[in-house]
Amino acid sequence: MDLDRAKLTFIIEAHELLDAMETSLLAPDSSESVNAMFRAVHTIKGSAGLFGLDSIVRFAHTVESVMDRVRAGSLPFTPSLVDLILACHDHMARQIEELQEGEENGSPGTLAASEALLARLLPYMEETPNPHQANKSLVSPSWQHSPEEEESGQPTWHISVRFGEEILRQGMDPLSFLRYLMTLGTITHLTPILDRLPAGAAFDPEHCYLGLEIDLDAQVERQVLEDVFEFVREDSQIRIIPPHSKVEEYLKLIRELPEGDLYLGEILVQGKCLTPKDLEEALSTQRQEAMEGGTVQGRLLGTIVVQDQALPPAVVAAALDKQKRAKEKPSHELKVVKVQAEKLDRLVDLVGELVIAGASANTLAAKSMDSRVLEATAVITKLVEEIRDNALSLRMVQIGETFSRFRRIVRDVSQELGKSIELEIQGAETELDKSIVEKLSDPLMHLVRNSIDHGIEPLEIRRARGKPDTGSLSLNAFHESGSIVIEVADDGGGLNRQRILAKAVERGLIQDPAALTDQEINLLIFEPGFSTAESVSKLSGRGVGMDVVKRNIDELRGTIEVESYEGAGTTFRFRLPLTLAIIDGFQVLVEDTSYVIPLDIVLECLDLGPILESEQNHLINLRGEALPFLRLREVFETPGPFPARERVVVVQIGDTRAGIVVDRLMGEFQTVIKPLGELFRSVKGLGGSTILGSGEVALILDVNQLIQLATARRPNARPRLSTTA
Amino acid sequence: MAKTIMIIDDSASLRQVVSITLTGAGYEVLEACDGRDALAKLTGQKVHLMISDVNMPNMDGISFLKAVREVPAYRFTPVIMLTTEAGEEMKKAGQAAGAKAWVVKPFKPEILLTAVSKLILP
Numbered sequence: 001m002d003l004d005r006a007k008l009t010f011i012i013e014a015h016e017l018l019d020a021m022e023t024s025l026l027a028p029d030s031s032e033s034v035n036a037m038f039r040a041v042h043t044i045k046g047s048a049g050l051f052g053l054d055s056i057v058r059f060a061h062t063v064e065s066v067m068d069r070v071r072a073g074s075l076p077f078t079p080s081l082v083d084l085i086l087a088c089h090d091h092m093a094r095q096i097e098e099l100q101e102g103e104e105n106g107s108p109g110t111l112a113a114s115e116a117l118l119a120r121l122l123p124y125m126e127e128t129p130n131p132h133q134a135n136k137s138l139v140s141p142s143w144q145h146s147p148e149e150e151e152s153g154q155p156t157w158h159i160s161v162r163f164g165e166e167i168l169r170q171g172m173d174p175l176s177f178l179r180y181l182m183t184l185g186t187i188t189h190l191t192p193i194l195d196r197l198p199a200g201a202a203f204d205p206e207h208c209y210l211g212l213e214i215d216l217d218a219q220v221e222r223q224v225l226e227d228v229f230e231f232v233r234e235d236s237q238i239r240i241i242p243p244h245s246k247v248e249e250y251l252k253l254i255r256e257l258p259e260g261d262l263y264l265g266e267i268l269v270q271g272k273c274l275t276p277k278d279l280e281e282a283l284s285t286q287r288q289e290a291m292e293g294g295t296v297q298g299r300l301l302g303t304i305v306v307q308d309q310a311l312p313p314a315v316v317a318a319a320l321d322k323q324k325r326a327k328e329k330p331s332h333e334l335k336v337v338k339v340q341a342e343k344l345d346r347l348v349d350l351v352g353e354l355v356i357a358g359a360s361a362n363t364l365a366a367k368s369m370d371s372r373v374l375e376a377t378a379v380i381t382k383l384v385e386e387i388r389d390n391a392l393s394l395r396m397v398q399i400g401e402t403f404s405r406f407r408r409i410v411r412d413v414s415q416e417l418g419k420s421i422e423l424e425i426q427g428a429e430t431e432l433d434k435s436i437v438e439k440l441s442d443p444l445m446h447l448v449r450n451s452i453d454h455g456i457e458p459l460e461i462r463r464a465r466g467k468p469d470t471g472s473l474s475l476n477a478f479h480e481s482g483s484i485v486i487e488v489a490d491d492g493g494g495l496n497r498q499r500i501l502a503k504a505v506e507r508g509l510i511q512d513p514a515a516l517t518d519q520e521i522n523l524l525i526f527e528p529g530f531s532t533a534e535s536v537s538k539l540s541g542r543g544v545g546m547d548v549v550k551r552n553i554d555e556l557r558g559t560i561e562v563e564s565y566e567g568a569g570t571t572f573r574f575r576l577p578l579t580l581a582i583i584d585g586f587q588v589l590v591e592d593t594s595y596v597i598p599l600d601i602v603l604e605c606l607d608l609g610p611i612l613e614s615e616q617n618h619l620i621n622l623r624g625e626a627l628p629f630l631r632l633r634e635v636f637e638t639p640g641p642f643p644a645r646e647r648v649v650v651v652q653i654g655d656t657r658a659g660i661v662v663d664r665l666m667g668e669f670q671t672v673i674k675p676l677g678e679l680f681r682s683v684k685g686l687g688g689s690t691i692l693g694s695g696e697v698a699l700i701l702d703v704n705q706l707i708q709l710a711t712a713r714r715p716n717a718r719p720r721l722s723t724t725a
Numbered sequence: 726m727a728k729t730i731m732i733i734d735d736s737a738s739l740r741q742v743v744s745i746t747l748t749g750a751g752y753e754v755l756e757a758c759d760g761r762d763a764l765a766k767l768t769g770q771k772v773h774l775m776i777s778d779v780n781m782p783n784m785d786g787i788s789f790l791k792a793v794r795e796v797p798a799y800r801f802t803p804v805i806m807l808t809t810e811a812g813e814e815m816k817k818a819g820q821a822a823g824a825k826a827w828v829v830k831p832f833k834p835e836i837l838l839t840a841v842s843k844l845i846l847p
Contacts, residue, residue, distance in 0.1 A: 006745065010738035039780055042809060042830075043736050046778075049831015050742040057831045064809065072814070170825040171803035172844070180843045228843060231805075231826035 007099075010047050014096045017044055018089060025086050034077065037085070038067040044092065055106040056095050059114050063088045066124045075124060080426060084124075088117055116429065156188060156243050157218060157225060162196075162211040164235025172232050174210050180228055185218025223275045233277075254318045264301050267319040274305065341434065344395050351384075351391040352582055352672035358384045359669060359693030388582055388670065395435065399477045399486070400428025402437055406448055410473060413452050420470045421456055427477035432484045436556055436576055440486070443549040447488040447572050448473065450546070455492030455570055465567060467491065480575075483558075483600065489571040495564040497521045503530065522562035526550035557687060559704050561654060575654060585671035585690070587698060588649060588662040590632045591640050594698035596671050596690055597660065601651045601703055605665055608646040618710065620659060622650065629659030630710040632701075635685055651703050658710040660701070669693070673700060685709065728845050729771060731755040733763040733789065734778040734807065743776065746834035751847035760784025764792055767799065773845050775804045776828075776837070779819065787822050803844045805837075 021040040024033035045060035063085065069075035091113055098106055106114070159181075163174055181187060193211030197203070216225070222240060229238045250273040265283065268274040274282070282304045302316040358381055365377040403425045414421040456462075456471035463469070476487040501513045504524045510516065516524075524530060528547040553560050558576035577583070577598070585596035608620070608629075619626045629648060632638070648659040671690045680686060687702035730752045732743050737758075744754045755772070757763035759781040775793070779786035786806055793799045805826040808816055816827060828840050 006738050006741040009741055013736060013738050042780055043739075045809070046807070046830035047736050047738045047742075050739060050834055052833060061831075167825070168801065171801055172825060173803070176844050176846075179846055183842070183846075227839075231840075231843065234820070234825070 007051055010051065011096055011100050013047065014044050015093075018093050018096070021089055022086070025082060025089060031071075034067070034071050038064065038071050041067055041092075053099065053104065055111060055114060056092070056099070059088070059095065059118065060092065062118050062121050062125070063092075066121055069124065081124065084117075084120055088121070091117055120429075157216045157220075158239075158241040159214040159216060159225060160212075160237075160239040160241075161214065161229065162193070162237040163208045163232060165207045165209070166235055167232050168206055168208050174208060174212070177228055177232070178212075178214075181214065181216060181218075184220055184224065184228070185216050187214055188217050189213075189215035222273075226275050226277060250315045251318050254315070254322055264316075264319055264323055267322055268305070268316070273315050273319070278305075339394075344391075344434075348391050348395060348582070351388050354384055355388055355582060355670045355672050356691050356693070360695065361693075363693035385670065392433070392582060393431075395433050396431040397434045397437055398429050398431055399437060399440075400425070400430075402441055402444070403428050403475045403477070405441075406444070406475060409445070409448060410452065413449060414471075417452065419452065419456055419458065421452060422470050422472050424472060424474040425476075426474065430477040430479065430484060432477075432576065436484075439552055439556055440574075440576075443552045443574070444475075444486070444488065446546065446549050448475075451488060451490040451492065451570065455490040455494075457493045461493070484576050486574045486576065487571055489569065491569040494566040494568055494570050495522055495525065495562070496566065497564075500524050519562065522564055523560070525562075526560065557702070559653065573654075582670060582672050584668060585700065586649070586668050587666035587692070588632075588647075588660075589664040589666055590636070590638050590662050593636075593638065594666070594692060594696060595632060595662070596698050596700045597649060597651065597703060598700070599668050601653055603650040603652050603657070606648050606650070608648045608659075608661055620648065622657075622659070625657075627657060627659050628710045629661055630706065631661040633661070633663070635706070635709065651707070653704050653707055656707055658707045660703070660706060671698075671700065727751055727753045728773040728847055729753040729755060730774045730776060730841065730845075731757060731763060731767070731772050732776045733757045733760065733781070733786070734776075735759055735781045736778075739778075742834055743837060746838055747841065750838055750841075752841070760786065760789030760792070763789060767793065767796065769798050772799065772802055774841060775799075775802060776807065776841070777804060778807045787819050787824070790819070790822050790824050805840055805844070807832075 017040040021037050024036045024040075027033055041060050041064040045057055045064055048056040048060065066075065066081075067085070070077050070081070075081070091110070094110055094113075095106060098110055105111075161177075167174070178187070178190075191213040193213060194209065196209045196211065198209070218225075222242060225240050226233075226238070229236065232238075253270075254267060254273070265274070265279045269276055269279050282301060285304055286301060302320060306313050306316055358377075362377050362381060365373045368374075407423055407425075410421055410423040451473055452471075456473065457465070457467075459469060462471065472491045474487070474489045476485075476489065478485055497518065500521055501510075501516075501524075504510045504521075504527070505513060507527075507530065509524060509527050509530070526546050526549065530546065550560060553574055553576070556576050558574050561573040561575070562570065563573065564570040584599040586599045586602050588595050588597065606622075618629055620629055621627070627650065631646075633640075633642070643663045646661050646663065647665050648661050649665070650657060650659050669692075673688045674690055676683075676686060676688055685702055685706045686699050687705075688700040690698050690700055692698050730747055732740050732747075732754060733756075734740050734743070735758055740756050740758075744756060747754050755766060757766050760777070761784040763775075763777070764784070777786045777789055784792075790804055790806070793802075793804070803826060804824060805828055806819055806824045807830050808819070808827050809830045819827070826840065826844065828837055
């Protein structure tokens with residue numbers, strides 16, 4: 001019917017609105033663009049409701065509420081919020097696309113994405129526990145039961161209305177409400193009340209002086225009757241008295257409510273004993289009493305509704321009983337299957353073997369030159385890749401859980417030290433291997449405690465430095481060029497490099513202070529037995545900890561960077577591999593030895609040109625940039641003549657680039673990392689080994705150590721990649 | 726004689742659905758895409774009810790309401806304002822301007838029909 005055409009209009013309209021929203025989001029500074037964003041979400045929500053697209057409505061509603069707060073100026077439009085709203089925008093676009101494809105209620109994937117985004121929006125929402133209940137206001141609680149009605153036992157509602165004087169001017173006709181009541185049931189008795197009618201000159205024909213006492217025979221809920229008068233409620237007095245027989249029904253409804261953790265008011269509303277407006281009125285009475293009495297709370301809600309005769313005590317008692325039982329029930333179930341970690345590890349191991357076996361089959365197939373075999377192995381390779389990714393993703397967990405444990409720690413520790421510190425968490429949904437997450441928790445704990453204890457200054461110093469009273473500590477996780485980066489940043493005093501240097505010289509850790517870069521000085525704090533804190537506090541400062549942090553991160557094949565500005569704060573940055581088990585590798589040859597470079601750090605490959613004048617400095621000119629390089633042949637002391645053509649693999653870790661010179665490039669393949677034996681632990685530049693398809697062993701390079709070797713030759717000129725480089 | 730309702734909203738799809746719903750229930754429907762458009766189309770003919778969005782370009786619902794109450798022919802015409810739960814402030818402003826009937830967006834067509842029939846039956 002016509003509705004389908006209207007839906008099509010809606011889809012087109014929604015796409016246009018979303019486009020406009022995106023444009024505004026990318027330039028969110030003016031109030032008009034914020035307004036435009038709000039209007040886009042608002043209109044989509046409004047129209048979606050017409051088609052009963054509840055999932056879209058629900059999502060848009062939350063986004064709209066957040067945007068409304070931004071619009072009202074009660075919420076700053078921070079870049080992270082902009083990102084979030086952008087993500088929400090993309091999500092709505094997806095919802096509309098699904099609708100276009102005929103998926104009215106949204107696919108399970110999209111619904112899950114909705115939940116995830118809604119959870120992220122939650123912190124930006126206003127902190128009213130029950131916005132839906134609270135928004136619908138009014139009802140006068142002062143009405144009294146009429147005893148006769150009670151005794152008669154008739155299933156008759158009694159409605160008492162005193163219309164507001166202004167309603168005629170507002171376009172409301174008292175008669176229209178009576179007409180509408182008659183569509184709900186039979187009006188058995190009607191008494192007009194004219195006692196407010198003034199005499200003579202005081203009478204204004206545009207004023208309404210009418211009151212009505214109505215007896216209505218109708219099988220309806222209280223809410224329905226209340227809604228009849230919703231447009232005149234605010235100016236008029238409406239009292240609705242339930243028929244006696246309703247009480248039994250209320251009790252039954254309350255008992256049948258699904259279990260859940262609810263407020264008493266919510267139970268009463270869901271049991272249809274009170275309307276949300278009644279509840280709001282009772283709650284505001286409660287608040288008012290609390291204010292007037294100067295106490296924390298006025299009378300209890302149950303007491304209020306009983307004493308105001310809104311409900312008989314039996315109903316409230318039943319609701320309280322329900323609430324008590326609900327609290328004993330456990331909370332909701334998660335839709336997850338719990339699997340023992342060992343089983344997962346075993347699976348990942350097996351997949352590793354499968355990868356190796358697959359590579360072996362590939363090699364044989366390539367030799368056979370049989371196109372059918374090649375085709376078959378190609379399919380298997382693709383499937384193995386997928387299985388590998390899936391198996392690894394099973395072990396991936398979000399870091400958010402680890403992060404959020406720090407909320408408590410930050411709160412406790414900062415209170416203990418009498419500092420006011422706010423913890424900001426970003427990238428909680430970033431995933432990484434469970435085995436890594438487990439080993440991260442200790443180093444993170446050390447750094448967080450250190451930041452609270454030594455990083456963020458006492459209040460007096462903060463004030464003197466013109467910083468906000470509340471210190472800020474942030475935990476941030478994100479993916480960057482194939483690795484995961486985790487940051488612990490504070491806005492505290494920063495590292496005191498002078499003191500670090502003095503201490504390092506005193507402890508004999510360094511000889512020549514002048515030769516060190518800032519970064520290298522910063523990293524000194526990770527040396528064993530190093531602590532510059534003047535006083536040893538209960539939490540940190542004993543010089544144990546930071547070296548443990550370094551060791552933990554090393555074990556994870558990760559690196560640490562420290563960025564610190566004196567007086568402005570410190571950021572510790574861990575860079576970790578996504579997984580410990582299987583990586584995409586890039587195979588290279590020196591003579592007949594195979595080496596593997598993790599593919600995600602490989603930037604490009606090129607020929608090493610004719611020997612340059614800077615050969616002795618080990619630098620090549622990469623499009624104008626000085627790139628330090630090293631020959632694997634030299635590092636591992638491989639015998640044999642230099643080949644006629646050498647190749648350079650350009651790698652990047654963090655913002656440091658270097659070239660690795662090899663004989664031949666063999667291409668990419670999947671690598672299962674096998675640890676090196678004890679014998680090779682101390683060899684610099686090797687991170688592990690792997691087995692090639694041919695059954696030969698290849699060595700996996702620890703590129704980080706190699707880069708350090710390459711750059712260490714020129715200690716005064718570390719290549720930094722930045723806009724100025 | 727069917728009663729006439731004017732719907733004022735910038736969303737064409739919303740107008741379309743509301744129009745289908747109301748026409749189906751036996752009302753006549755006029756459409757306008759914002760307050761300014763509505764004022765231009767209201768030239769003294771009998772309109773029994775107006776349904777207006779609040780948040781619209783050119784002329785918003787509240788300004789429209791103020792303006793239309795100045796026109797003698799529409800001084801006592803009931804107006805249903807469409808609003809959202811997020812727009813409580815707006816609602817207060819609207820009430821100050823004399824808007825009493827509010828329907829909260831998002832709504833299903835039958836909700837609007839119920840609200841309309843409380844004010845005028847077809």
